[in-house]
Amino acid sequence: MKRKLIAAIGVAGMLVSIAACGSDDKSDSGSKKAGADSYKGQTLTVWAMDGSTPPNWTKDVTAAFQKKTGATLKFETQKWDGIQQKITTALSESTPPDVIEVGNTQTPAYAATGGLADLSDLKKEIGTDWAEPLNKSAVFEGKQFAAPWYFANRVVIYNKKVWADAGITGTPKTRAEFFTDLDKIKAKGKAEPIYLPGQNWYFFDGLTIGQGADLVKKEGDKYVSNLSDPKVAAAMELYKKYQSYSKAPKDKDEATPQQADVFAKGKTGAFVGMGWEAGTAIKANPAIEKEIGYFTIPGETAAKPEGVFLGGSNLAVAAGSKKQDLAKEFLRIALSDQFEGALSKESGLIPNKTSLNSNLTANPAGAAAAPAAGVSGGTTPLIPEWAPVENNPNPIKSYMTAVLNGKTPAEAAKAVEAEINKRLSQKN
Amino acid sequence: MSVQTERADRAGSAPADTIRKGDAPRGGPAAARKNRAGASVPYLLLLPALLVTAVFLGWPLVKDGMLSFQNLNPRQLILHLTEWNGFDNYSEVLKSSDFWKVVERSVFFTAANVVLTMLAGILIGLLLARLGKKMRLLLMLGLVFAWAMPMIAATTVYQWLFAQRFGVVNYVLDTLGWHSMADYNWLGTQFSTFSIVTLLIVWQSVPFVAINLYAATTTIPREMYEAASLDGAGGWKSFTSVTFPFLKPFLLATTFLQVIWIFKSFAQLFAINGGGPDRLTETLPVYAFVEGVGNQHFGMGAAISFLTIIVLVALTGYYLRIALKNEEDEL
């Protein structure tokens, strides 16, 4: 007890001393090219999000890293819930995780805090052919603060049996055809045509991209909500139409309950989700595996698929990490053509270089995702001010629920605008 | 420490009573005999408690108070910057209409839950006293289950019970003929969300009140009831003239605790609907958390948390006064 007390009292004294040793005492700084074993005994900690690191890829990268550097690689899987706060506090610590996976829409905000290391050199070295649209989110004020890792967009995951039972052959190529198919399943009455909760907000974001709408606009030197734009309203009307085919709760997102689990019961025609969600469904009900199919979310015309939100992740190095060089070694390995390709193949994720896209054909989910990503992909506004808008409770989700419950898009937009503007103007 | 105590007592060399008199201020001749070491004994006994409270509660409170005068966002936190901004956080909070709505809501929420908990608790407690041994044990068991259920487990189960699509409650209501409830969304409106949270809180709080109240009634001397019935008191009369006065201090103390616990409810509101829909079920602790930690506006969160403490102290001021006054009269 006494020792604990002393330790606790010691806290007071350390308050002053620790703060002094900020982020610039990197033990192994310098640009010496490291051979094997020069990092022996060190451990590099990488925070990866849940679902980002498929098992084979993880195993192979870990082995390759160990072989090349002699150091140990430790992946720590993080949950999305509360991740922003977790990263913020972690970056402020004296021993932060060395490498962090950061969502592309959140990257500008972290770059602005000064907590991420400048990777401009690395970009010159290994990133000259990173796909430009995908790299955009990682650049802030002209500097490279992260490396694009992978991208993903939603596809329609459908149950072949349900579709066949409703007498549908083939998959829809236009939005109109898609609705006709859903009508057929509905008429059959055996299954829910599509499972779409009211707050699948990234699907909605895709629809706004498809309509060519922006969620924010600039007013003077400030960003403000653009939800009252008729184009956003048009996207919301589309969402409402899709949602009318579903019995899913209007005020929940796709994770409560996990939509793949609902789909796994075999009584749902389709859902809009990430390719890997099929795996979740198969885990819940292995029998569903042979029924699962994928197709690109169809757009207005067969020529151009529906707009999709290009979700993606960047890998960033913590400015406070004392293993800057080792962290870069990791990035060189993980982002090499070999492992980027392997990741695409295993998870159906879109790689950071267009030259690697051929890996997707091996993965049906990836094959369905790729067409939209190229021509119809977009993101949320890539400005540091954006990240707070997505904090829970996300006002855009409130907007969606309000419209689905009968408010007009204009009314609903008006109701949440103040909150969105408040968040956009939040001081840094 | 114990050595000193002993010495103090020996020096007194008299029953405890004398010592107590001796310690009393203005004790006349006794004061002259007051032993210095003896006088410090209570302080020594209290020292550990006061010390740990000061270090692990007082210090964070002071820190929190300091943060409330700072502009503290992710940038400042990460780079360890201190940016004082005076009363900006407070003035922004106090000027926002949201804050006052949340205060009002917190007060009503607390009042409703405390009243319901106390009423249900008292009734069930009295019922326990009336039941036969076996039934009492059964009901006690049910109460103890609810009481002992860890909060997080409980909130999960409630979410699950009231789920829109696969929840048991909707199924039962539908089966009972209330078909509009088949797909009812309990989290869709402010009122229904509060209803669930209230049910959860009352469910978890009633056992404490009921079981203790029952136990308290068992300590009421039989003679008091007999005397009352000799005076011709009926059931209700003997309740108001014997049971209630006897239980009054207990009820006051329990109400005080319930006000604190319920006002501070955080996990229940936050886990069940995240303070939604549209932030309409945020009470002060949730509001402080969402603004501070959720929106990473840490200085603002600290300001709100301070205001939260002030509101709570104001709410319980009545009891604190009574408790302190009683304290004076005792001993």
Added chain:
Amino acid sequence: MRRSLFGRIWPNATAIILFAGFAFPVYWMFSTAFKPNLDIVTDTPVWFPTNYTFEHFKTVFRADHFWTLVFNSVTVTVLSVLGSLVISLFAAFAMTRMRFKGRRGILLTFMIAQMAPWEVMVIAIYMLVRDADMLNSLVPLTLFYMVMVLPLTILTLRGYIAAVPKELEESAMVDGCTRTQAFIKVIFPLLGPGLMATSLFGFITAWNEFPLVLILNKDIEYQTLPLWLSQFQTAFGDDWGATMAASSLFAIPILILFVYLQRKAVSGLTSGAVKG
């Protein structure tokens, strides 16, 4: 004492309904934990699981670090409760049996300490612990939990001590005991139920706490069960079966403790609470 049939039936009937109402959520937790997934996410609830599965419990036991979390939770809870009991015993004794200057102020301090909104102070606590380089450790957790349960422990114990008749203590001292001896031999044994009741509150609080662990200990080696549980549920809410199995395992120790201590505790609790 004549009571109508109705008068005899309604208390029992009410008791049964109440029992069902209070126990149902707990039952639902346990039964969900034993159901196969397809019986969980279903349109017609399965009231009594006919297909048992231990799959969910296996998932829990197989979960990474589960036993580490159990160990951490038990350690932190037991140490913090014991610590606060010892400290409170001294303090409560002083506050009930001694008269000194500043007593009311100290009482008020503990009453207000009882109101501390810990959840919203997490950032301040985090910064202090971070700057002391004590993150990812069980020590600060134990200490903070100890203080978290301390005020109520003191206030409750005060009631129990006051309930022990002064005459007992005095007569012991007439028999030649010192005050310390009198305390150990006379008061302490009588405090048994009170200590148990008080420790129950401490156990519940410390066993349940998670906002602080969440922010202080990012390394799973130093996390505790409730945090793990809360993430299980809030992040994905997908695996209800496993979540309920985990909840069940989490609830069982407290349930057992309660049922075991309930009778002893309750008798003491009242005397404590009455005094408030």
